[in-house]
Amino acid sequence: MSTDESLVELKEIVGALILASRHPLTLAQIRANLRAVAETDKDRGGPFATARETDVRAAIEQLLQETRRSGAGFRLVEVAAGYRFQSDERCGPWLKHLLHVEKPHRLSRPALETLAIIAYRQPLTRLEIEGVRGVNVDHILRVLMEMQLIHMVGRSKLAGRPMLFGTTKRFLEHFGLGDLKQLPGIEQLARIDRHRADELAQSENTGEDVPDTAEADEADEDAKQPEKSATQKTVEDVDDDEFDEDDEDDDE
Amino acid sequence: MSPIAIPEAHRIELEVFDGPLDLLLYLIKKNEIDIYDIPIEQVADQYIEYLNLMRMLDLNIAGEFIVMASTLMLIKSRMLLPPEERPEMEEEEEDPRWELVRQLIEYRKFKDAASFLQERETVQENVFAVGGDVVELDENVDAGLTLTDVGIFDLITAFNAALKRLPEETFDGLYATVFSVSDKIESVLNAVKTDKTFTFSSILAGATSRQEIACLFLAVLELLRMRHIVVSQDHHFGEIMIAGYPE
Numbered sequence: 001m002s003t004d005e006s007l008v009e010l011k012e013i014v015g016a017l018i019l020a021s022r023h024p025l026t027l028a029q030i031r032a033n034l035r036a037v038a039e040t041d042k043d044r045g046g047p048f049a050t051a052r053e054t055d056v057r058a059a060i061e062q063l064l065q066e067t068r069r070s071g072a073g074f075r076l077v078e079v080a081a082g083y084r085f086q087s088d089e090r091c092g093p094w095l096k097h098l099l100h101v102e103k104p105h106r107l108s109r110p111a112l113e114t115l116a117i118i119a120y121r122q123p124l125t126r127l128e129i130e131g132v133r134g135v136n137v138d139h140i141l142r143v144l145m146e147m148q149l150i151h152m153v154g155r156s157k158l159a160g161r162p163m164l165f166g167t168t169k170r171f172l173e174h175f176g177l178g179d180l181k182q183l184p185g186i187e188q189l190a191r192i193d194r195h196r197a198d199e200l201a202q203s204e205n206t207g208e209d210v211p212d213t214a215e216a217d218e219a220d221e222d223a224k225q226p227e228k229s230a231t232q233k234t235v236e237d238v239d240d241d242e243f244d245e246d247d248e249d250d251d252e
Numbered sequence: 253m254s255p256i257a258i259p260e261a262h263r264i265e266l267e268v269f270d271g272p273l274d275l276l277l278y279l280i281k282k283n284e285i286d287i288y289d290i291p292i293e294q295v296a297d298q299y300i301e302y303l304n305l306m307r308m309l310d311l312n313i314a315g316e317f318i319v320m321a322s323t324l325m326l327i328k329s330r331m332l333l334p335p336e337e338r339p340e341m342e343e344e345e346e347d348p349r350w351e352l353v354r355q356l357i358e359y360r361k362f363k364d365a366a367s368f369l370q371e372r373e374t375v376q377e378n379v380f381a382v383g384g385d386v387v388e389l390d391e392n393v394d395a396g397l398t399l400t401d402v403g404i405f406d407l408i409t410a411f412n413a414a415l416k417r418l419p420e421e422t423f424d425g426l427y428a429t430v431f432s433v434s435d436k437i438e439s440v441l442n443a444v445k446t447d448k449t450f451t452f453s454s455i456l457a458g459a460t461s462r463q464e465i466a467c468l469f470l471a472v473l474e475l476l477r478m479r480h481i482v483v484s485q486d487h488h489f490g491e492i493m494i495a496g497y498p499e
Contacts, residue, residue: 022382084381092378099380106373109366109403110269116365132359135271135316175372176379184368189361 008044010051011059015076018063024082024173030056080172081179114140115149119171119180120189123153123164141165149174268311270404272320273359275302278405280356282489287356290349292331296324305408305415309466327352402483402492404473407452410492411469414456418465431464436471444481444496452483452492 017033018025031051038049060076060083067075067085074087087095095101107115110133117132118124129137144150153166172179180186279298280287300321306313330348347353443450452472459465472494475481484493 019382079381086379086381089375089378095378095380106377107370108269109370110274112366112369112373113362116362116369119369120362120365132355132362133271134273134320134355134359135269135314140269174376175369176376177372183365185361185365189365 009059010048010055011062013048014056014059015063018076018083019085021084024079024084024169026082027053027056027060029082077176078178079176080169111140111143115144115167115171118144118150118165119167119183120186122166125156125162125164127162129165268306268313268404271314272299272317273356274403275299275317275405276320276352277356277360277363278403282409287353287360290353292324292328292349296321296328299324301412302405302408305412309408309411309469323352402485406485406489406492407469407472407483409489410452410456411465414453414459414465415462417457418460418462431461431467433467433470433474436464436467437474440468440471440475440494441480444494449493449495452494455494 013034014030017030021029031053034045034048034051034056037045039045063076064078073091074085076083077086079086113133114129114137117129121128121132126137126141129141141150145152147170148168149171150165151168152163154164155161156164167180171177177183276295276299279285279295279302280290283294283298285291285295303313303317303321306317327348440455443455455472456465456468459468472481472483476483479497481494482497484495485491486493
């Protein structure tokens, strides 16, 4: 038990902040809090005003390890680019009973597939999603928007300015992901830039039926030069030439 | 095949959100076909058989299914031509199946990614946190059939098997019993209450007409959508089991 006399450690403050927060707390939010308190309460807050990002990160790292070993039924985890305490998944049955969680809402396969396409390829238009799934996704997009798992992240520059979709923070929370990089194979499945989207959108304007990925990929030659903007996450276009080769592992 | 006459009042609007690529991948898996060397004739025939079954059930199938049917026919006809006589516009030595194969493989990767998300979702159901995320789905929003292990095409396969067991349709006169989907919904619900689990084929086996089988089938779909029952399979293409929705 800490008394007034004993000095509080940075780690303890960080842990307390995360515990009391309603949403996953980010490093930046924690540091902003430390600075704000230092201004209003110089005596107690002062020593932590200068905490650097590495200090806070180290404190979190320690908490991550300690709570993982504690066996207390909960631990610190990274979710949606922030941190939160959550219960051990093995305790689910008892918690469900306590909290009266009845039928869990599970997403349907088509909804999950649509979500996967958006997660890996964002930002992208409805037409691009349909290009992959080969079927209309209007209804599914509406449901996913309603569940706040996806949202509109902008509009394509192309004629008609079609909406661009992306996943939300809530998506990461729902699936317990720290960030999009935790999606398996994101490097291969994502695509490098917007050129292909532009191609597809143009074919929409000219009234072509099915987007021709082969042609669009060729137009992406310059995609080989990694020129990434902040929103573009990835490295290599999928299956450009030799798809036989890199598909072997999931073709058992 | 025309839709089986189901009385207008009992008709149920069931959206199928799976597309033609899902059906093709299903057939490829079912027949253990090498995706890089699809026997297009066999696959096209089966594809059209399933398409007809879906029409028969009056499911709301997407127009894309029809487009794909014609694509398959086109590929099939091109395959018949010796390479040197294929239309000019195609790049030489390009296999007519190439574009489709490419699309199927890409889509299959996303299906794997969806499986990953599904696993995560099941784990997260057991995780609780302060201010934790509870994704609420408005009851009024129809998210389509929530089929997990068993897909719509598995059910259609079972439906097709039941139809084939049926003797040739005989004209059963003016006093034919008319079955309704709502009656069947009740009988399936009762079966779930008493028997807990049973096979899909066992409930179809008792049916004596195409119309009854169709009503049973639609009743099962509707109960799945309303989350009163769940379906599962021990293994791919195995027997489909029906059980009450777990509390």
